[in-house]
Amino acid sequence: MPVVRARDLSKSYGSGHTRVDAVKCATFDLEDGEFLALLGPSGSGKTTLLTIVGALLEPTSGQVVIGDRDVTKLRARERTAFRARQIGFVFQSFNLVPYLTARENLxxxxxxxxxxxAEVGRRADRLLEELGIDARRDNLPEQLSGGERQRVAIARALATDPTLILVDEPTASLDTALGIQVVQVLGEEIKKRGKSGIMVTHDSRMARFTDRTISILDGVLTADRPRAAIHSRAR
Ligand SMILES: Nc1ncnc2c1ncn2[C@@H]1O[C@H](COP(=O)(O)OP(=O)(O)OP(=O)(O)O)[C@@H](O)[C@H]1O
Ligand SMILES: [Mg+2]
Known part of the structure; x- marks a missing residue:
């Protein structure tokens, strides 16, 4: 059974002449254990779609079912509790707590x-080490580089052992080698620990480390390809 079933999702911001149809009738499944890339250029609707799937934003219409819960039907409090237990979200802007150290943010x-x-503490220590930010554990976010902040945000999303990991542009502040390493840690975390994940990116080089890629353009899902197809296309 799919972990996520997204059905006919649409989201419009504003009204009248300022109205933006950011996501238009998006339908897809995320299978159990799958690591999916959502690939598209700036402004194509990636963050909007990811935050709807993560139950952070209500769609204008459509439905998101995670496991056996229709999250679009949950009340605000139930939705918050569900999200905290089941979903690890990495925001494009990281959203670290500025007065807590890297480790405390986890x-x-x-x-x-x-x-x-104690259990979250042990996971935090392991993740800080795996993501190469162990030496920065006692620094405040303002004392970290952009790439280090990004990795702290990823470690934080994994610290609660969520079943579903949603990551918005995990490599934007990283050079290519570090970006690949971060995506590989995400992929390993998903495979080793039986999770599922969606990674938003505008970089097709990062998509090749996932199982499958869905492309989005102007709010419309345009193509759905397994990894092999992307490889052969890139050559
Ligand atoms: N809160 C908002 N109010 C009004 N319009 C918005 C809002 N958020 C996003 N939009 C618009 O919706 C469209 C999709 O935005 P979204 O942030 O989902 O794109 P994105 O693919 O994540 O882009 P990027 O790669 O730059 O992060 C854009 O045209 C954007 O201007
Ligand atoms: Mg975005």
Whole structure:
């Protein structure tokens, strides 16, 4: 059974002559254990679609089912609780807490998701090490580079052991080698620990580290390809 079923999702911002149809009738499934890239240029609707799937933004119309829950039907409080337990979200702007250290930005998630503090602490230490930011654990976000902040945000999303990982442009502040490493850590986390994930990117080079790519253009899902097809196209 798919982990995510997105059906006929549409989102419009504003009204009248300022109205923007950011996502138009998007339908797709995310299979259990799958790592999916959502690929498209700036302004194509990637963040809008990802935040709808992550139950952070209500669609204008359409439905998102995660597991057996229709998240578009949940009340605000239920939705928040569901999100904290099930979904790890990495925002394009990172959204780190400025007065907490890198490690504290991870461990604070134990109270948000009502999880065991010691267990989240152990996961935090492992993730800081795997993502190469262990030496920066006691720094505040303002004392970190853009790429380090991004990796802290990724580690934070994984710290609660969510079943679904949603990542918005995880490589935008990273050079190519580090970007590839970060996407590989995400892929490994998904494969090793039985999770599923969607990664938003405008960079087709990053998409080749995922199982499948969906392309989006002007709010419309245009193509759905397994990894092999992307490889042969790139050659
Ligand atoms: N809160 C908002 N109010 C009005 N329009 C918005 C809002 N958020 C996004 N938009 C518009 O919706 C469209 C899609 O935006 P979105 O942020 O989803 O694109 P994106 O693919 O994530 O772009 P980027 O790669 O630059 O992050 C754009 O035209 C954008 O200007
Ligand atoms: Mg975006």
């Amino acid at each position: 461990t604070i998630m134990s109270s948000v998701a009502h999880l065991d503090r």
